[in-house]
Amino acid sequence: MSIQIPRGTQDILPGTVELWQHVEEKARAICKAYNYKEIRTPIFEHTELFLRGVGDTTDIVQKEMYTFNDRGERNLTLRPEGTASIVRSYVENKMFGNPNQPTKLYYIGPMFRYERPQAGRYRQFVQFGVEALGSNDPAIDAEVIALAMGMYQSLGLQKLKLVINSLGDNESRKAHRDALMDHFAPRIGEFCSDCQSRLEKNPLRILDCKKDRNHELMATAPSIVEYLNEESKVYYEKVQSYLTSMGIPFECDANLVRGLDYYNHTVFEIMSDAEGFGAITTLSGGGRYNGLVQEVGGPETPGIGFAMSIERLLLALQAEKVELPVEQSIDCFVVTLGEKAKDYSAKLLHDVRKVGLSAEKDYQDRKAKAQFKAADRYSAKFVAVLGDDELERGSINMKNMTTGEQEEISIDSFVSYLQERV
Missing domain, CATH: 3.40.50.800 (Anticodon-binding domain)
Known part of the structure; x- marks a missing residue:
């Protein structure tokens, strides 16, 4: 019997791997320009990190993690995303004590999620991401977004759409949470079991549900923008003004919530408008997570970051017919x-x-x-x-x-x- 590659994984062969190397070199070059330093964390971590860091109401934690007990009966998980590991390392290695702040880091490496494989989506996939920890300045939000956009543009992509939103501070989120619970509670029985469990834990996640996206209550759900307090509004407006001054076009979408529990204030996604790219247009996304460092045992520290799939980036290049200048010859x-x-x-x-x-x-x-x-x-x-x-x-x-x-x-x-x- 021949042994074949596991479902949802891929061999990246000579002739193709050079494209990956070119993309990775671009990522490192743009991070150098923005003064982000590379960090490498373990491929597996204690499961508790992702339960606390990613959120136990997320699809990632509930359905997609590769979790196992090792021979010492320790419960471990192959990392499904990069941010929680970076924050754990930031706390464990006391990077908050470094004189140069904010701490600006980037990573490139494999992640693992048990998802239904499809074009550009694998069970083992590679992410490039950045994290900036230690600043509440909205300018750093704009910087992170500019870095992500710059990465795509440096490779020749043009048909891009940047969408942003604000989830507000804790006060704004609580007011919005209460409004969402009042909105969905009377008819929550019409929603899927996941949404029913999310009502009490994190009703914002209901808005991100794939099964019930067409339910009539989704269209009339209270918008977070209506519940932003003055401080959150000012913060959001400053992020927009920075992006405008940088010449980065964007759209505001009050329904953008992202799929992770730790976000607050700025969230964003970058999408491909290329013809034939596919139904799932999102290339990357990220946002601010001001409570995450405390959640994993560190001091009160603001943070913001994003992650992009290298597989989806290569698909977008293919859709726009961009040929990378990859050297295939020998001397x-x-x-x-x-x-x-x-x-x-x-x-x-x-x-x-x-x-x-x-x-x-x-x-x-x-x-x-x-x-x-x-x-x-x-x-x-x-x-x-x-x-x-x-x-x-x-x-x-x-x-x-x-x-x-x-x-x-x-x-x-x-x-x-x-x-x-x-």
Whole structure:
């Protein structure tokens, strides 16, 4: 019986992995420009972290986590998202004591959720995300949104839509929560079992329900905007003014709530308007989480962040027919004619690779014609031809595959010749 890849996962093969590497390099470059530092956390954490950090009323916690007991009977979970782990590390490593604040971090890595696989959505997927911890300034909200938009735009995406909303502070959220409970309670029996359990725990999550999205009470539900107190309104208006000053277009959507319990104040999503992208248009999302650090045992610390799926980003690039400038060629392919030349070519390749150039040769004892075909398949910039006779003379033939020019050079100058011309 052949063993196949688990459902909802994928092999990223040579030829495709270079696209991923290019995207990751862009992510690191833009984070450097914004002064965000990379952090790497464990792939699994204690389950309690996600129960407290993500929220026990979320679909992630209720339905999608990969949870197991290890041999020590510790209850562990493969991380379903990045923020809770970052906040745990922030608290555990006392980053709040660093002199440079806010603490600005980014991560790139695999996450795990038991979801129904579909285009751009896997059970193991890769997220790039940033977190800024330690500032209540609305300017940092705008900065985080600008970074996310800048990431997509740097890769060539144009058909983007930014949607923002405010969930307000604790006072505003409590007033909105009470209004939602009064609105839904009389007819909550008409909703799914998930929504019925959410009514008492977090009625805001009802607005995010996929099953009951078309129920008539959804359209008439109280809007959070109606319950924002003056402080929350001012904060939201400042975020909008910063985005406007940056020239970043956006839409306000009072129904945007996001799928995690820890959000307050600013929330946002970036969507693709590309034709043929699919029914699920969201590329990334994030928001402010001012109570999360306390929830996992740290001091009162504001925070904001976002996460984007690399898989969905690549789908959006495909939908907009954006071709990434990925280097697929090698610098030099060495064709050998004769046993002595073949043996000597191993040293030649080693010398080229030591100076950081890429080189390849034949390892299957193929004839010269087949070796030249291999050089074409590798898109070699130069082809070096070394025969036993040339080796005896201390020379090697070089062909520039771009210009077609050929010349014979000394073997001793082989590496410097390539260095000057590649």
